[in-house]
Amino acid sequence: DTEVTQTPKHLVMGMTNKKSLKCEQHMGHRAMYWYKQKAKKPPELMFVYSYEKLSINESVPSRFSPECPNSSLLNLHLHALQPEDSALYLCASSQTPLPYEAFFGQGTRLTVV
Amino acid sequence: QKEVEQDPGPLSVPEGAIVSLNCTYSNSAFQYFMWYRQYSRKGPELLMYTYSSGNKEDGRFTAQVDKSSKYISLFIRDSQPSDSATYLCAMSADGNNRLAFGKGNQVVVIP
Numbered sequence: 645d646t647e648v649t650q651t652p653k654h655l656v657m658g659m660t661n662k663k664s665l666k667c668e669q670h671m672g673h674r675a676m677y678w679y680k681q682k683a684k685k686p687p688e689l690m691f692v693y694s695y696e697k698l699s700i701n702e703s704v705p706s707r708f709s710p711e712c713p714n715s716s717l718l719n720l721h722l723h724a725l726q727p728e729d730s731a732l733y734l735c736a737s738s739q740t741p742l743p744y745e746a747f748f749g750q751g752t753r754l755t756v757v
Numbered sequence: 758q759k760e761v762e763q764d765p766g767p768l769s770v771p772e773g774a775i776v777s778l779n780c781t782y783s784n785s786a787f788q789y790f791m792w793y794r795q796y797s798r799k800g801p802e803l804l805m806y807t808y809s810s811g812n813k814e815d816g817r818f819t820a821q822v823d824k825s826s827k828y829i830s831l832f833i834r835d836s837q838p839s840d841s842a843t844y845l846c847a848m849s850a851d852g853n854n855r856l857a858f859g860k861g862n863q864v865v866v867i868p
């Protein structure tokens with residue numbers, strides 16, 4: 645099983661809403677990542693969790709709040725987003741904190757209205 | 758100079774042709790090299806992973822890394838319409854959590 649599962653697949657939210665994106669993997673990977681991808685651009689790293697601890701925050705605005713409840717789950721809590729935050733949000737995992745052979749989920753397509 | 762350079766294309770080829778993609782990079786610390794395939798509105802799918810220099814083959818796909826030239830390549834033999842996608846190169850260095858991506862190269866295989 646080389647699957648990273650993300651829910652929901654699509655999300656439309658208003659600028660005053662609070663929502664959460666979820667990511668799950670059962671490969672025993674110890675590093676999990678959140679990326680943001682705009683159309684026709686490569687993924688941009690947002691956060692890295694290594695052994696369930698936040699190891700990298702790429703200066704992401706506080707309206708994005710990550711959480712790693714256990715080694716299989718990763719959440720991204722969203723609050724007071726802006727329309728420019730609309731993008732494909734990708735979760736990834738890798739066996740070690742080195743991101744080679746990182747496996748990506750299918751993403752959550754987020755639209756902020 | 759960007760860390761990773763990749764010509765975004767698009768690249769159109771007839772079915773059955775060989776697709777040749779490449780990336781150049783500037784960071785000599787990169788040791789791990791990946792190619793991802795991304796279909797429209799989907800997440801990237803890991804195709805090939807190579808450590809340091811050399812070649813790796815998997816079915817119709819061949820990845821090559823030339824660290825002396827800081828140049829990596831992906832070849833797709835006997836291309837199929839289902840190979841139509843965006844191909845992203847990515848690389849990382851030891852002790853570094855970050856993947857450096859190329860811009861992605863859109864490939865269209867025409868039946």
